[in-house]
Amino acid sequence: MTNKTPELLAPAGSLEKLKVSLLYGADAVYCGGQKFGLRAAADNLTYDELREGVEFAHQLDKKVYVVLNSFLHDSDLEQLPEFISFLEEIQIDAVIVSDPGVIKTVKENSQIDIHLSTQASCLNTHAAKIWKSWGVKRLILGREVSIEEAGAIKKSSGLEVELFIHGSMCMAYSGNCVISNYTQGRDSNRGGCAHSCRFEYSVDFKNWESVETRKAYFMSSKDLNGIALLEEFARHGIDSVKIEGRMKSSLYAGSVSKVYREALDYYKEKGHFYSEQMKDWEAEMNKFSHRAYTEASLVEKAGEDSIFDERQSALSQDYVSAAEVVEAIEGEHILLQVRKAFVPGDELELLPFRGPAVKLNSEKILDISNQEIEKTRPTTLVKVPYTKGAQELNIVRKKSYAANNLL
Numbered sequence: 001m002t003n004k005t006p007e008l009l010a011p012a013g014s015l016e017k018l019k020v021s022l023l024y025g026a027d028a029v030y031c032g033g034q035k036f037g038l039r040a041a042a043d044n045l046t047y048d049e050l051r052e053g054v055e056f057a058h059q060l061d062k063k064v065y066v067v068l069n070s071f072l073h074d075s076d077l078e079q080l081p082e083f084i085s086f087l088e089e090i091q092i093d094a095v096i097v098s099d100p101g102v103i104k105t106v107k108e109n110s111q112i113d114i115h116l117s118t119q120a121s122c123l124n125t126h127a128a129k130i131w132k133s134w135g136v137k138r139l140i141l142g143r144e145v146s147i148e149e150a151g152a153i154k155k156s157s158g159l160e161v162e163l164f165i166h167g168s169m170c171m172a173y174s175g176n177c178v179i180s181n182y183t184q185g186r187d188s189n190r191g192g193c194a195h196s197c198r199f200e201y202s203v204d205f206k207n208w209e210s211v212e213t214r215k216a217y218f219m220s221s222k223d224l225n226g227i228a229l230l231e232e233f234a235r236h237g238i239d240s241v242k243i244e245g246r247m248k249s250s251l252y253a254g255s256v257s258k259v260y261r262e263a264l265d266y267y268k269e270k271g272h273f274y275s276e277q278m279k280d281w282e283a284e285m286n287k288f289s290h291r292a293y294t295e296a297s298l299v300e301k302a303g304e305d306s307i308f309d310e311r312q313s314a315l316s317q318d319y320v321s322a323a324e325v326v327e328a329i330e331g332e333h334i335l336l337q338v339r340k341a342f343v344p345g346d347e348l349e350l351l352p353f354r355g356p357a358v359k360l361n362s363e364k365i366l367d368i369s370n371q372e373i374e375k376t377r378p379t380t381l382v383k384v385p386y387t388k389g390a391q392e393l394n395i396v397r398k399k400s401y402a403a404n405n406l407l
C-alpha cells in the first residue's frame with residue numbers, strides 16, 4: 001500500500017471550463033476535440049482552443065488529456081492520423097482511448113501516452129496486462145471496480161490507475177449501452193447518448209389473471225460522491241481521481257474541483273482526512289445541481305439503493321450559476337458576465353480559487369455605460385462594487401430557492 005496523494009482530474013467541456021477547473025485546483029483536465037470523443041453535445045474544443053488550453057495548463061505546470069474514446073469505423077480512422085499529429089505538435093499529455101484500432105493508430109503516428117477509457121470496461125488484471133502489452137500507460141477503470149480492486153490491479157499490472165470519484169453515472173457497464181440507439185436513434189458509443197436511462201418507463205407485470213402496470217425511473221443512477229472515501233483512494237495508491245461532467249456548467253466544474261483540492265491538500269499536509277472540515281466539504285457538494293448521492297461500487301457492489309427513482313425535477317441545489325468575473329479592478333468594481341439573471345439585493349456569493357465563499361455586494365448594479373439597472377440579462381456585462389480577492393474567471397453563484405435543471 002502507498003499513501004500517495006492522487007492527481008485530481010476534472011472535466012473541461014470547453015476552453016473556459018478548462019481554465020476554470022485548473023484555476024479551482026485540478027491537477028489535470030480532460031477534454032474533447034471536435035471529433036472522435038463520446039460527448040458530441042459538449043462544446044468541445046477547436047484546434048486553436050486546444051492549443052491555447054494546453055499552453056494555459058502547462059504554464060501552471062498542469063496537464064491536459066484529450067478524449068478519443070469513440071468506437072470508430074474504418075472511414076473514421078482515415079481522418080485520425082492528422083488529428084493525432086496535431087495533438088503531438090501541441091504537446092498534449094495523453095489521449096484517452098477505448099478502441100484497439102485507435103490505440104494502434106496513435107502508436108503508429110506519435111509518442112503520446114495512452115490512457116485506456118473507462119468505456120473499454122477494464123475490470124481485471126488479465127485484461128490490464130493485455131492493454132499494457134498493447135502500449136497503454138494508464139487504465140481508467142470501470143465504475144464497477146472497487147477502490148481496493150483498483151489498487152490490486154495497479155499492483156499486479158504495474159500500470160497507473162484512474163478511478164471516477166464524482167459525478168453522474170451510467171446504469172450500463174461504463175457506457176456500453178444502446179438504449180439511446182433504440183429510443184432516439186442516437187449512438188451512445190459514438191457520442192450520441194440521449195440520457196434515455198433518466199426517463200420514466202412503464203413495465204407490465206403479467207400473470208394468468210391480470211396485468212399490473214408499474215411506472216418507474218428504474219434505470220437512472222444516483223450521482224457518485226467519493227469525498228468521504230478519499231483516504232481509501234490514497235491508501236490503495238490510486239494515481240488519479242476523476243470528476244465526471246464535461247457537459248455540466250462552469251459552476252459545477254469549479255465548485256467540485258475546489259472541494260476536492262482542499263480535501264487533497266489537507267491530506268498532503270496532515271496525512272489523513274479526519275477533519276472537521278469534512279462537514280464543510282460535504283455541504284459544499286450540495287450547493288450545485290446534483291441527484292441524490294451514492295458511493296456506488298467504490299467499497300461494495302452498488303445495489304438497489306443506488307437508483308435515483310425520482311423525477312429529474314427533484315434534482316437538488318442550493319445555488320445556481322449567476323455570473324463569471326471578467327475583470328476585477330481593486331477599489332473600483334468587478335465586471336461580470338451574467339449567466340443567469342439577477343437583480344439588486346439578490347444573495348450573491350463570489351467563489352474564490354482558494355478559501356471560503358464571500359458575499360458579493362449586489363445592492364447597486366451598473367451596465368457598461370455606468371447606468372444603474374434593475375435587472376440583469378444573461379450574456380450581458382454588468383458592474384458591481386469591488387469585493388476583496390475577486391479574480392478573473394471566479395464564479396459568482398446565486399442562492400436558489402427552487403430545484404433546477406442539471407446543466
Ligand code: SF4
Binds near residue numbers: 175176188196
Ligand atoms: S443512456 Fe444512460 S446508461 Fe446509456 S450511455 Fe447514456 S447515460 Fe449511460
